[in-house]
Amino acid sequence: MPDGLFIRVDIAESVQSDPDLVRRLLEVCPVDIFDRAEEGGVTTVEANLDECTLCDLCIQAAGDDRVRVVKLYQD
Amino acid sequence: MRFYEFEAKELLRRRGVPLPESRLARTAAEAAAAQRDLGGAVVLKSQVLSGGRMKAGGVRFAESADEARDAAEAILALPISGQEPAGVLVEQKGDVAQEYYAAVTWDGRAKRPVIIFSDMGGIDIEEVAETHPEHVSRTHVSTLRPLSDYQAKLAVARTGVTGGDLNRLARIVLQLARAFREHDLTLAEINPIGKLADGGILALDAHMEMEAEARGAHRGLLADLGIADEDTRQARPPTPFEVAGAQVDAQDTRGVAGNVTEFSGSLGLVIGAGGGSLTLFDAVRSAGGDPANYCEVGGNPSVRKTAALTRLIVSKPGVEKIAVMMNVVSNTRVDIMARGVIKGVIDAGFDPAEKIAIFRIPGSWEEEGFAILRRYGVEYVDRSVSMHEAARRAVAKLAAQDGG
């Protein structure tokens, strides 16, 4: 997955085979960080990563073991 | 938004303010016809949105149609402050015995409109206030309560005017103040009001400016005056820098990051928050700084938009550092702003620690924002440092770099 300057979003492999969760991720993110991957499943949109509002909606939808929002400015 | 003299006078005419007879001419032939129509001595005035017309040769006199044609021809061919005249106002010329000054404007400190009146009109009012302060009165009025005859009379009487002149001048001042309030003007000025040899009192020149944001509320009036939506009435055309700033703001609908005005200084400003832009711009100036720009940021713009605005400002030729300062923010996130400006500086090829003189945006999500700033080595302060002090530090940092 590509990184932003400030934010990286890690998506666990298991999400890719869960179409319902993929749909929910696309739905909940207020700044369109998730998109459908060409090969199926979900990917992140590099240009939007730094817009992440840290709202945690993706984590609530997927669980923190399946989607992780990483602040690259923290040690 | 400034009105041409003929438009400002139309607003006064509708309110019953006595004016000299006049005609607007768009060509020299129309000016000649106007003189014939009005008869006798006329004054011809260039219709441009700037002062200094007399000095520039934009005001001439004529006593015949031929003279009026020649004068109009010269005026129409003469740009003033880079502006082509929109026409020539041909006006009856009276025999003026005394001139007065009247204006209504906004007093930012008193947070109320103020009527300024002088019995020494026709000249620069600042000069009169300096040299003959007893000839200038200032009378504050409410923005809410109805304007009264008494307030207008008080404004005039304070300069020693009495009798019939007091009553006639007060009527003009009252209408000027009403126009100011009802049309959301930022300035309504008549300079001079002329008292003619026969005792008549007329508004000889008028200057009015409407708050640009209020245009939408006065569509009908503006359409009535023939002012189209696209007629922005800016004092000068926008610079490429300002056009680029508007394009940044139009990128998306999230928040505001634009409305830039170009200046020639070396300190770029990314400033905003509820009037904070104006305060901070003034703070930089009063600290001896030389801003490269004015701008407005607020309402939580996207990182993309803030980055684009920052990139634009930091890349402006002559900009040595930028100061990122806002009032205490509640509806804008400090961390999102920090991301935007740092991204913009990096995208422009600079080191944020070196290029950002100071970051002073306290408010929501500030700890998160400060963590980002620490990571990039940017100097930041919280709300315990005032906007003025932050501006002073930014200016001092730039001066130290320049060896000043």
Ligand code: SF4
């Ligand atoms: S935290 Fe919110 S903004 Fe960030 S990726 Fe998740 S849903 Fe999108």
